[in-house]
Amino acid sequence: MNRAAALCARCEQAPGDILEKLGKWGLSPTDAAQVLRQLTEQGFISEERFAKAFVKDKFKFNGWGRIKIAHQLRQKGIPSETIAEAMTAIDDETYHQRLVELLRAKWRTVQGRDPRSAWAAMMRFAASRGFESSIAGECVKQVTRLDVEDD
Numbered sequence: 001m002n003r004a005a006a007l008c009a010r011c012e013q014a015p016g017d018i019l020e021k022l023g024k025w026g027l028s029p030t031d032a033a034q035v036l037r038q039l040t041e042q043g044f045i046s047e048e049r050f051a052k053a054f055v056k057d058k059f060k061f062n063g064w065g066r067i068k069i070a071h072q073l074r075q076k077g078i079p080s081e082t083i084a085e086a087m088t089a090i091d092d093e094t095y096h097q098r099l100v101e102l103l104r105a106k107w108r109t110v111q112g113r114d115p116r117s118a119w120a121a122m123m124r125f126a127a128s129r130g131f132e133s134s135i136a137g138e139c140v141k142q143v144t145r146l147d148v149e150d151d
Contacts, residue, residue, distance in 0.1 A: 001035050001039075004022060004039060005042070009044065012046075012049055012053040014047075015040070015050075016077035018039065022035055047078055047079070047082050050076075050078070051073055051083060052086045054069070055069055056089055058072070059095075063102050063129055065095075065135075066132065070087065071130070095135070099129075099131050099135065102129065103125070103143045104143055119140060119144070123137070
């Protein structure tokens with residue numbers, strides 16, 4: 001219990017990740033569930049806090065889009081309602097700006113290719129980061145248009 005509490009005190013943890021670690025530490029599934037329940041009751045673990053921190057970090061530091069973040073949270077066993085609530089932390093304007101920044105950096109590597117190939121590379125890049133195709137299309141147009149205007 002103390003070891004898990006110390007781990008949770010350092011940084012937010014997903015309940016599923018803690019259960020997995022407790023199992024690796026040799027606890028039976030029933031004991032692990034009891035420890036998890038105690039950690040939750042004492043406020044060491046919160047799905048909501050974890051989801052909000054995860055969304056903030058992955059968007060800000062990793063440059064992930066909503067699709068990829070939501071997928072990873074589902075993989076960690078976070079409920080859809082909690083994911084939807086955590087996603088509200090990303091406002092649309094900041095979301096677009098972040099994607100434009102990422103695409104500008106990518107544009108430097110694909111610039112000079114034929115236009116179709118460059119467009120496809122930019123769209124694949126945005127999709128790999130978990131951004132929606134409609135938003136990615138708008139931002140790719142913006143980035144390529146800015147480049148043409150700079151010439």
